[in-house]
Amino acid sequence: MIKIFIVDDEAPARVRLSTLLSDIAAECPHELVGQADGAEQALQLIPESGAQLVLLDVQMPGMTGLELAAHLQKCDHPPAVVFVTAFDEYALQAFEVHALDYLVKPVRAQRLAQALKRAAAMLATPAFAARQQEKLQQTSQQLRQARQHFSVQERGRVLLVPVEEVLFLRAEQKYVCLRTKSREYLIEESLVSIEEEMKERFVRVHRNALVARNAIAGVEKGVAEAGEGAGQEAWLVLVRDTAFKLPISRRQWPIIKSLVK
Template sequence: MTVRLFLVDDEAPARARLRDVLSDIAAGCPHVIVGEADNAQAAMDGIVALDPDIVLLDVQMPGMNGIELAAHLGSQLAAPPAIIFISAFDDYALKAFEVRALDYLLKPVRAARLADAIARAAMRPNRQQRDAVTDAARSLQSARQHFAVQERGRLLLVPVAEVIYLKAETKYVTVRTGSAEHLIEESLLSLEEELAHRFVRVHRNALVARDAIAGVERARLAVTGQGEEERGQDTWQVILRGVEQRLPISRRQWATIKALVR
């Protein structure tokens, strides 16, 4: 069986070295390199488009590390590829195996060790691969630095640090940055629990980034409310950096938001 490989490393010499090692083991480990990437977004695009069997993935990369990338692949793809981590450092080895990585190799990679890892990954049933990486996605929620958004046939990585607010709609959550809006299928409650260090609830349907709060202003409702507010009653809205839109502050959350802007 010829396996389809995708290489991800931010350093070109490291990818070249990996290609050399793969060339050395080609006779006993039939494979084809279908693509390469030097960053997480390019890797995500390439993996979605090319559908490799195995991804040889560096851990430490600018913007998003390999473990988080593997987690996003597991949560967004119906049948994600097998993941073999390759790193110059052993710091992430325990974390990798906690999230059920198929293997963790140290640079410089030995040919026999790489051949063995690829052979074992190639024999692993797709369902087991899917379950392993999906479990990684779930267990890595607390370390999330990006949202993976499906748009126009691709997966777009939106840095959490750029998000101004998260707002629950009928079936989706709107992810609002300073320049765009994106939709994700996640629970606002689970996002609040996961990202409480960065976001604070202002209303039952909205979380805002703590560092995006510029102040508050008074507003008067023009229609009869069915919940916490009533017609003609003064209420408060949060002023956010980077967007003109104001979001209402519920009575329940007023004390929390007021304390943040003092």
């Protein structure tokens, strides 16, 4: 009996899927363990639900189903994903190999049953978990240019931090610290990959730090308080909405200087 979770921002679509699942329950035994109307709610509820399969809408406000699928891979037990979309088959070919299956709206009972039977067969194979993880990682790499959130593992949960809220990122040993106006988060990504992915939003100020371009409030001469060069006089970048002043390396100084003219 597969544990299923539905994610769709439209209530009628969730109702229709629930009804169809009830209609095919005898043919495809399952348990509907939850529903969500968006990505943030889904990431809070899915790990607790024990869902093995997520019926996931592609087009949702705030975050697409494609990006959510990439974030779901960070759950301790990532569920399989079946996309639900209004696109036709030709538009779906680009990502078909990265999902267990896909359903085209309006979803038909026979097509849903086919997807569930396929899911049941694949979930029963020992190698499925590793294969699904690899597929979702490939999806994540393809979606990096469209990513609007960082996903953070914290106390057994996956939290979403909007990219637009991040003021700066600083490398700290094996982690990267994300700083927003209200607090900080730790992620296991590299500054190099983030800089390459989001170079239009973040600029490097030092070997161990990136700052959001729109978070640069100015520069001043002072003494670096932390990191490499602590205690030495240097140019510091002032970060808006915080008291942080990050040292600017000599190599990056001309770039930062040009941004504050």
